[in-house]
Amino acid sequence: MTSSMITDTPAGSAGSDFARLSARVAAAGLMRRRPAYYVARFLLVGGLTAATVAAFLLLGDSPWQLLVAAVAAVVYGQIALLAHDVAHRQVFRTRRPSAVTGRIIGNLGIxxxxxxxxxxxxxxxxxxxxEGLDPDVEPGALVFTDEQAKASTGVNRLVNRHQALLFFPLLTLAGIDLRRGSVAGLLGERGAKVHRRGLELALLALHGVGYLVALFAVLPPGLALAFFAVHQGLFGVYLGSIFAPNHKGMEMPTERLDFLRKQVLTSRNVAGGRFTDGLLHVAMGGLNHQIEHHLFPSMPTPNLRRSRRLVREYCAEIGVPYHETGLVRSWAESLGQLRTASAPLRS
Structure with missing residues (x-):
């Protein structure tokens, strides 16, 4: 597979709603590359990574290492967001540099x-x-519909029953589960659309061995385990806090929709005031503008915020609901869906 699969949007017929919106976005220059932005962002994340590693090595056997672990969780999250942008061809136009960079910061880095x-x-x-097409709404530790809840069995059924209450505790395991999924996917059926499996597995092994050796070489066993728990747990919570508010609690279509409606109706923007919106943009890597990102996946991150008004006005013009809410409300809506979906298990 190639990364173009998650960067390209359909051209659409000349008169389609999306084609008209796409023309307006292009005319506004919002699809242009932003190389200076990404150079600065890579340097900032790289500098923060180096500072975190230096603090870890200099502190040694100290309870302050748990604070370093918390900072490292944020660093890992920011690296993951950079890998996300690389995969969407927001940074490089072509597949090869995107794949090389993605494997370095994804497999080797986190x-x-x-x-x-x-x-x-x-x-x-x-x-x-x-349902049945989006892997992010497949049933497991979480269910998203009544039908999924009724089909739940075993330990998952016990968890699903109170999944809204357990959601944040479950997020502490999200980082570990992504690593499990990575290895399982690379070792899975040959038909899976993953290239260079051997290289990817080798880079994952190098990361895992290097990470554990560093922990137990610098820290005593008890503190090393505590560092691991804080780092990986908060990393999972951070990732979940970036991605969950964007789609959970939104429409789950069963009918066929055109591209624009498929993306807008299932996505939620998370907004704040002038100050908090800037913080959200940095913390969520621009994915608080989820509607714009799903419509134009290869649009550089800094342009997502600039495109918001244009997209929102166009949706109002053609009568398509555009959902945007604050951070707290977005979580209330997301957890509300989880509570509603699990209701059959509690009745």
Whole structure:
């Protein structure tokens, strides 16, 4: 597979709603590359990574290492967001530099398979919130519909029953589960759309061994385990806090929709005031503008915020609901769906 699968949007017929919106976005220059922005962002994340590693090595056997672990969770999240932008061809135009960079910062940098995640994320972008097509709404530790809840069995059924209450505790395991999925995907059926499996597995192994050796070489066993728990747990919570508010609680279509409606109706923007909106943009890597990102996946991150008004006005013009809410409300809506979906298990 190639990364173009999650960067390209359909051209659409000349008179389609999306084609008209796309023409307006292009005319506004919002699809132009932003190389200076990404150079600065890579330098900032690289500098923060180096500072975190230096603090870890200099502190040694100290309880302050748990604070370093918390900072490292944020660093991992920011690296993951950079890998996301690379996969969408927001940084490089062509496949090869995107794949090389993605494997370095994804597999080697944070221990998550770039190729496996791309395959999974491609299917999500193609059919967001479509049961049976979007892997992000497949039943497991969470269920999203009454039918999924009724079919739940075993330990999952016990978890699903109170999944809204357990959601944030479950997020502490999200980072570990992504690593599990990475290895399982790379070792899975040959038909899976992942290239260079051997290389990806080798980079994952190098990351895992290097990470554990560093922990137990610098820290005593008890503190090393505590560092691991804080780092990986908060990393999972951070990732979940970036991605969950964008689609959970939104429409789960069963009918066929055109591209524009498929993306807009299933996505939610998370907004704030002038100050908090800037913080959200940095913390969520621009994915608080989820509607714009799903319509134009290869649009550079800084342009998403600039395109918001144009997209919102166009949706109002053609009568398509455009849902945007604050951070707290977005979580209330997301958890509300989880509570409603699990209701059959509590009745």
């Amino acid at each position: 221990g998550m398979s770039y190729g496996w995640w791309m395959d999974k994320h491609t299917r999500h972008h193609a059919n967001p919130n479509h």
